[in-house]
Amino acid sequence: MASHKVQFQPNNVEIAVQSGTTIMEALDEAKIYYDFPCGGIGKCGKCKVKVLKGAQKPTSKEEKHLDEKEIEEGIRLACMTEIQNDITVELLNVRKMEHNILITSEEKAVKIEPHIKKVPIEIERPLLGDQRSDLHRVKDSLSRKGYRHDDLKASLTVMQKLPETLRHSGFKATAVMYENEIMEIESGDTTKTMLGVAFDIGTTTIVGYLLDLYTGEELAIASTLNPQTKYGADVISRINFANNEEDGIKKLHDAVIEAINKLIGEACDKASVKRSSVYGVSIAANTTMHHLFIGTSPKNIGISPYVSSVSEPLAIDAKELGIDINTGGKIFVLPNIAGFVGADTSAVILSTEMYKSDVVKLAIDIGTNGEIALGSKEKMFACSAAAGPAFEGAQISSGMRGAAGAIDHVYFKDKLEYTVIGDVKPIGICGSALLDVVAGLIELGIVDKRGRILSPDKLTNPEALKFKDNITEHEGQAAFLLADKNKTGSGKAVMVTQSDIRELQLAKGAMATGVKVLMEVLNIQVDEIKEVLLAGAFGNYLTPHSACVIGLIPMELESKIKMVGNAAGTGSRIALLSAGEFLKAGEIAEFVGFVELGSHPKFNSYFGECSYFKVPR
Amino acid sequence: MASHKVQFQPNNVEIAVQSGTTIMEALDEAKIYYDFPCGGIGKCGKCKVKVLKGAQKPTSKEEKHLDEKEIEEGIRLACMTEIQNDITVELLNVRKMEHNILITSEEKAVKIEPHIKKVPIEIERPLLGDQRSDLHRVKDSLSRKGYRHDDLKASLTVMQKLPETLRHSGFKATAVMYENEIMEIESGDTTKTMLGVAFDIGTTTIVGYLLDLYTGEELAIASTLNPQTKYGADVISRINFANNEEDGIKKLHDAVIEAINKLIGEACDKASVKRSSVYGVSIAANTTMHHLFIGTSPKNIGISPYVSSVSEPLAIDAKELGIDINTGGKIFVLPNIAGFVGADTSAVILSTEMYKSDVVKLAIDIGTNGEIALGSKEKMFACSAAAGPAFEGAQISSGMRGAAGAIDHVYFKDKLEYTVIGDVKPIGICGSALLDVVAGLIELGIVDKRGRILSPDKLTNPEALKFKDNITEHEGQAAFLLADKNKTGSGKAVMVTQSDIRELQLAKGAMATGVKVLMEVLNIQVDEIKEVLLAGAFGNYLTPHSACVIGLIPMELESKIKMVGNAAGTGSRIALLSAGEFLKAGEIAEFVGFVELGSHPKFNSYFGECSYFKVPR
Known part of the structure; x- marks a missing residue:
């Protein structure tokens, strides 16, 4: 088959593709992120590009989204345009992260209690009369530091490198421990440095916080658009892509892993530290992003009864997931509450401490997918509302x-x-x-x-x-x-x-219905809600008064609104800094009840009601 | 650089190599096993090949090993001959496993107690009112079978495949369990089949026994020359290769892993079973073979005080080692006793049950490296003697x-x-x-x-x-x-x-010295030894009387000699079939004392004495 050259501007990237490849596919091959909000089906018309050289007649789907002037100028939809000759394409929507991504949050005092411990050990030198193996000696040293010899397990990598490591530093070493696992043995005393990166993987944006695991100090922040966006703008279109495309799950999984690795590299560069100093990574994400991160199918989240593959808190070897940090590193994945209420909500509840509150609080995390949690230490329920983009x-x-x-x-x-x-x-x-x-x-x-x-x-x-x-x-x-x-x-x-x-009516209607249903499930009246916590990027930029006027939040609660920043990101950071808090997230996921909004008997009538506006009398 | 064609006969394999490549290197590239007893340094003269076409003048090293007629016929040493033109090479020592390898042994009754359990589970179907995650449901099903929900851990692979697996068979599945690890979840009831392969990795030969893990029945045997032989005939030359060659450990490690995978494939083909039905593999090997199998450096085994990297019994994920069996498979590596007394000796002691014996027994495993164990349930010591090839x-x-x-x-x-x-x-x-x-x-x-x-x-x-x-x-x-x-x-x-x-005097002298030193260490007289157990290939083919006449075994013990077959292989099989026996091997490795022969004060005088013969009066 004929092959054509495609040049992308302003990136100045050129690749060769087979005849009939779409510009979207070419962008993918060239590893250029570009937004395809509808997932590349010619529906949203948002993926416009300008074909500077070699433009062909637009397809009928494209004509719906383009006016005459645009057609003449060479504007086309990247998802619909097939490449039939050598072309030069100008990308109109390349966003070099100049957009606002919420990356800070209120500070919260956390007792630091790392998952991972660095234990300096001095190993007895082997003698003719004492021929314990290297690993045996290491375990004996650790048992003098309070570990039980027989419970200790070493990874294959540790065993493979052990003789060199011990002899390199005269039998002084540092054991990197996760519970009873010897994750890594390092030559000499390396206890000084132990870093981690806390991630909030949103449908649209990924943010990583590089932290000192001893002090909690934030050393750098890195963020990027979620590269999965090119496979669909929202959770549902990603689930569809995962279900229907060949290797769909793998493509989505690989995209997020690649982005995470890139962000870790960026954050380490900013802070001038080595990525091998990163021993732990935490992940907060909605259930779909969570599933694509670990590489399991999100299919059943999308269909009744909306069941997730995995919900519990996970500690996975970084190596197994292809996350490029210290070879003995661990990935701590926060737990999901339900199919559409994910680990990001667990993280919000963890960081806002709603689950400990004597008074009733309402938390709303508005994103492409909106999550709502309501309750106090007595009882809590959460639901998710498909606010859409x-x-x-x-x-x-x-x-x-x-x-x-x-x-x-x-x-x-x-x-x-x-x-x-x-x-x-x-x-x-x-x-x-x-x-x-x-x-x-x-x-x-x-x-x-x-x-x-x-x-x-x-x-x-x-x-x-x-x-x-x-x-x-x-x-x-x-x-x-x-x-x-x-x-x-x-x-x-x-x-x-x-x-x-x-x-907007549909979006706010969905969110307001969520709040109403949760209040009903918990039998809570509006005046019992003492605080409304707005989380997420959008929640922190909106004008509270406007949100109340349009009915996104009940008018009576306007004075109780509090912006809590990127509470999911904060929850992720807390869970990374404290093994106890990570466990608490697991308890939260069990404690918080879940309401499946779409199947609630009053959903339709409430939704109709909630999509109206209350006008001033 | 110029490239030349090399054709190997009778294999009829042709490859292209760069000018100056030796025939040994070309054989390696062509993946043809060939014996290099001295490790390819032109010393032993055993790697003769016949250059049928394109022979050059032999090097001076080669001339030492070749007579005039041979030189004229094109006989050369593969390790010394550099390829300078297109050549055809006849391989003179290709052994298609027609040599005798000891693969059977006395039967021993073992209580079967598999490491791995297959648990049939029926998972409750998800409902709108019951949105536990798939994994949560699986754990709940297992907890009804006696597992503790909170102790259960699932591998990443299990989590990745879980939604498909459960729905493929209407929520009936089989959990493959190793302790509290969910190694694999299989659709439907697969409890019928569970196989394993027990390996004995010798310096020269590798044998694998395909077993039914429920019945212990032997379904097939496969064996091969240890492909590491091309890097050196004995333990010491392999250690040297590992130390001195670039990527030496990796080359040796990859060679044995490749051979193991090939043998598993062969055994499965013979028995007409799928390799994915193999869930467990056990490994008995001397300490050097053990270290090269797991991929750790054997360097310190070779130098005083002869310390191993790892001695304890290991259970390693097959995937991590690149062993191609069921994705959730485990590799059970028997424990080493000391630097030169390896897991093969643990296996011999396990299978002969010497450690339980009321009377004193002597076990001798004669191979390239010889191991000797002496004692009873009261006390046991072992040593190793470099018998050489x-x-x-x-x-x-x-x-x-x-x-x-x-x-x-x-x-x-x-x-x-x-x-x-x-x-x-x-x-x-x-x-x-x-x-x-x-x-x-x-x-x-x-x-x-x-x-x-x-x-x-x-x-x-x-x-x-x-x-x-x-x-x-x-x-x-x-x-x-x-x-x-x-x-x-x-x-x-x-x-x-x-x-x-x-x-022969050196070889038998070394072995006899070992027996003498162990007797002295344990203060045992020759008449106290009630049984002499000869293990290993050589031990089972030799004439006991001859062994006693040359003084390999004390003359007084001739009538007490018993051939026990490939006892190391039997030990490996026992450890694969019974988790309890595998644990016992760990206890044996701790129980058995070790004597480092070379540093024993009387070694030199005993060795001199033992290399003489006792002639009839």
């Missing part, structure tokens, strides 16, 4: 992630005001701005109970009339203009359309 | 292994009689015949106390005169002719030379 700016006409050029907050003052990430001309809006706009429109009476944008002549509130010129039309539907095309960086107007509001 | 026919002028064409027994009747393995014309002698010849010559007075062959005129015994024509000369030294060159298959005379007798 609307909060992350996807499936929104002018939507984008919280990257440079995104309007992130909107204020209805005498005129419309907004702030833009990176202080540049706006090119779109991110989720927090979408909330601000819709909340403002509700308060002004421009959007009604059912979510309709009213025409200017229907407005009654004098304040609303200030913004009547912003009410416009876009492709046959009502829209609210935020920035005219000559004021934006893309030459295209930034607006919120009627459909965008519908998407 | 003389007993195996190496370093003996007409010596060869017990293969077709080898004279294996010699009788001094009215005339000299002998038997030849394979009933063909003789081409050499193996160790048992060497013993018979020397014993006969001693009894006839043809060989004196110091080992000298007397000239015919010095003979006094009339019986001896019958054989005076056999006393001849070879390359300036006395020799005893067994077969004239026109009666042999090689066209060369078969004889025992004065130097051969010297070699």
Whole structure:
């Protein structure tokens, strides 16, 4: 079969592919991450690229997403365009992590109690009258430090390297211990350094925190878009990819392992430490990300009765998973609560200490997949709500992630005001701005109970009339203009359309239904909730008032809202620093009840109710 | 660099090599096993090949081992000949395992108590109201079978395959358990089949016994020359290779792992079973073979104070060692006693049950490396004696292994009689015949106390005169002719030379010294020894009377000699079939004391004394 050259700009990468390969597949081969929110089925139209040289006629699926000017300029969908000749492609959405990823959190005092212990040992030298084996001597030294000789087990790697290691440093060594396992024996006294990396693997973003396992000090942070994004934007599309594609699970698994290894390398470089000094890694992730990380099928999470393969806390050899840290390193995977309430929720509950609370607290982690936990030390329940990617700016006409050029907050003052990430001309809006706009429109009476944008002549509130010129039309539907095309960086107007509001209604409706169902299951009234903890990137950038106005959170709780940062990441860090807390996460996963929202008898009626807005009287 | 074609006959294998590659290296590349008793340093002259096409002038090292006729015929040493043009090479010593390897042994009743258990489980199907993870359900099922839920651990592979496995067979499965480890979960009820392979890894030969782990039935046997032989004939030359060659340990380790995998495949083919039905493998080996099998350095075994890396019984994941059996399979490695008394001796003591005996027994395992154990249930000591390869026919002028064409027994009747393995014309002698010849010559007075062959005129015994024509000369030294060159298959005379007798004196001297020192250490008199157990291939083919006449075994013990077959192999089989016996091997390794022969104060005087012969008065 004929082969063609593909050049990617601005990356300046060139590869050869067989005729008929799509640009998406070529990107994959070239190992360039690119966003395919719908998973590459030509549905979302978000994977636009500009074919600078060699453009062909677009397919009919592409034509739906492209206007005439775009077609003429060579704009195409990477997922749909087959390569039939040598081409040069400009990537329009390469995000070099300039977007906001939440990586810090409130500090929390944790008693440090490492999983892994470094034990300095001095080994008796062999004599003709004392021919114990090297390993026997090591065990004897450890038994003088409180270990039981007969319980000790050494890994094959330790046994293989032992004679060299001991003799290299005159029989002074350091045993790296995990429980009764001798994970590694190092020449000399290496007790000074012991590092770990705590990960929060989100559907969209992966963040790793390099920590000193003795002090808890954070030495560096590294983050990246989850490279699995190219196989689908949300949990469901990844599950579908895993089920339907050949080697789907392996591709997703390999992608996340590669990203984790890359981040560990980056973090170590930033802190000028060796990756062999990393002995432990912790993982908090939703159940699907968890399963793809360990390499098991997420298939059954996606179908009733939504069962996970594995839920308990895991300690896995780094080597077995291909994680490139110290050869004796361990991976600590936090436990899942249920099919759609994962280890990230265990981590949130662990870090917020809700499970110890005398008073009732509500935690909401808003991401592509939203998780909600409610209760106190008496009883807790959690559920998951498929918010979809609307909060992350996807499936929104002018939507984008919280990257440079995104309007992130909107204020209805005498005129419309907004702030833009990176202080540049706006090119779109991110989720927090979408909330601000819709909340403002509700308060002004421009959007009604059912979510309709009213025409200017229907407005009654004098304040609303200030913004009547912003009410416009876009492709046959009502829209609210935020920035005219000559004021934006893309030459295209930034607006919120009627459909965008519908998407938001679905997303907030799902979350609000979750809260309502949990309250009912636990028989808790709204005034009993003493604290609302907002976790996750989106939760920390949104305006609490806007979230209450649109009904994402009950209005009565506005004053009780507290941002808790990346609580899942914090939970992961805690579980890495303390073996006791890691065990507690296991207890939390057992303690917290799970409600499967979709099969709750009142789900449909509540969801209908919750997707409406409450308008001011 | 120029590349040349090398064709090997009769194998009919052709490869290309770079100019300057030796024939030995080319054989290695072509994966053809060939014997290099001295390790390929041009010293022993045993690796002769015939260059049929393209022969060059021999090197000076080769000339020492080749006569004119040979040089003319194209005979060369494979280790010394560099390939400078396209050549065709005939391999003269390819042994297709037609040599005698001892693979059977006395049957011993063992209570079967497998290490690995297959537990049929029925898993409760997931429901909306019961969302325990798959693994949780499996553990719950196992806890109904007596396992403690919280103690159970599953391997990563199990977790990865679990959802598919359970659903493939309607939630009926079989758990493959090793202690509290869930090694494998198989769809349906697979309890019917559970196989294992017990190995005896000798310096020269590897034997594997395919066993039914439920019944102990032997389903097939497979054996091969130890492919490490090409890196050196004995333990010391392998240790040197491991120390001095780049990647020496890895080469030796890979060679034995490859051989083990090949043998498992062969045995499974013979028995028409799948190799995935093999769940356990046991390994008995001397300490050096043991270390090379697990891939640790044998360096310190070779230098005072002769310390091993690892001695305890090991259970290692097959996957980690690259042993190709069931993915959840385990390798059970028997324990070493000391640097030169290995797991093979533990296996001999286990299978002979000497450690339980009320009376004193002596066990002798004669191989390239000889091991001796002495004692009873009260106290036992063992030592190792570097017998060298003389007993195996190496370093003996007409010596060869017990293969077709080898004279294996010699009788001094009215005339000299002998038997030849394979009933063909003789081409050499193996160790048992060497013993018979020397014993006969001693009894006839043809060989004196110091080992000298007397000239015919010095003979006094009339019986001896019958054989005076056999006393001849070879390359300036006395020799005893067994077969004239026109009666042999090689066209060369078969004889025992004065130097051969010297070699035998060293070998038997070393063994006899070992017995003497152990008796002294334990303060045991010869009449207290109630049984002499001869183990190993050589031990089972030799004539007990000859062994006593030459002084390998004290004369007084002739009537107490009992052949116990391949006792190391039997020990390996027992340890595979019974977890309790495997543990006992660990206790044996602790119980049995070790004497380092070389550093015993009386070694030199005893050795001098023991290398003499006792001649009839």
